[in-house]
Amino acid sequence: MxxxxxxxxxxxxxxxxxxxxxxxxxxxxxxxxxxxxxxxxxxxxxxxxxxxxxxxxxxxxxxxxxxxxxxxxxxxxxxxxxxxxxxxxxxxxxxxxxxxxxxxxxxxxxxxxxxxxxxxxxxPQVILHHFTSGIATGRRLGVIVPDKDQVEQARARWAGVGEVLRVEAASPYGPREEIWRAASSLKEWQAEVIVLDCIGFNLQMKREVNQHTGVPVILPRxxxxxxxxxxxx
CATH class of the missing domain: 3.40.50.1860 (Rossmann fold)
Structure with missing residues (x-):
């Protein structure tokens, strides 16, 4: 064919x-x-x-x-x-x-x-990991995953990519307030790069997290x- x-x-x-x-x-x-x-x-x-x-x-x-x-x-x-x-x-x-x-x-x-x-x-996980590795070396890396039960998985997966790592949970399919809470936590932690680690996060969410935190945000899709x-x- x-x-x-x-x-x-x-x-x-x-x-x-x-x-x-x-x-x-x-x-x-x-x-x-x-x-x-x-x-x-x-x-x-x-x-x-x-x-x-x-x-x-x-x-x-x-x-x-x-x-x-x-x-x-x-x-x-x-x-x-x-x-x-x-x-x-x-x-x-x-x-x-x-x-x-x-x-x-x-x-x-x-x-x-x-x-x-x-x-x-x-x-996407492999592509995203290598892409982020080329950017976040020596930086404070923040990651947002959809579910609290994925936090430990994400910590293991992203370990060593940045200088230090923090993972927050907020679903792209749930209340928008969850994402803003996670973004606020990463801003307070002084993240320098943020990965929205789910294909469900969209461009509007990326833009709003960027505006809220003032740091580059990586969107998988x-x-x-x-x-x-x-x-x-």
Missing amino acids: ETWKERGARVVRKVGAITIGQSPRVDVVPEMKEILGENIEIIEGGALDGLTQEEIAALAPGPEDYVLVTRLRDGSSVRIAERYIVPRMQTQIDKLVAEGAEIIVLLCTGEFPNFSSSKLILK TVLARTLQELLS
Whole structure:
């Protein structure tokens, strides 16, 4: 199957986007497309697509699980255990490659094992980690994750990236006040760089955290979109 098609004089490239929740991610993909432009088409799949509320509830994390937070199609958020959804993510990767995607991107900043595919798979967590490492060396690094049960995970993941580290919890899917509280805490701590460590944080949230703290703020979805742009231009 062709991985591109011509529309008039334009060549359109296909990117497959996998969310750990339900597709379409109307809260994420439109902002990425503004950066990518009209010549890149995003086709989507979700690890929780087709599941009932009861089936999704059965994927909740236990005490020892790696916790992930994601969005459902109705706009609500859920907590799920990584181990339950990795096989479902692989199924979606295979599906989107069959539909013509030439690159796969994961719409989640969590840590995942390697997936099997003949196409490139972009993991935002890896890209974000290296991008931030190149900026935050010798700086006070602040990180905001969606859930309090992810704080220790994040401390382990971001350890050593900056000179010192502080992690706060505030969900992009919850009350906006949580984000401002986390930003205020990082400002008081004197963070010099802040990472919004979830694909659910949007451009408006980034701008407001930047205005509130006065320091550079790194947003995963835009870092990911610009990486795609580099690979496909």
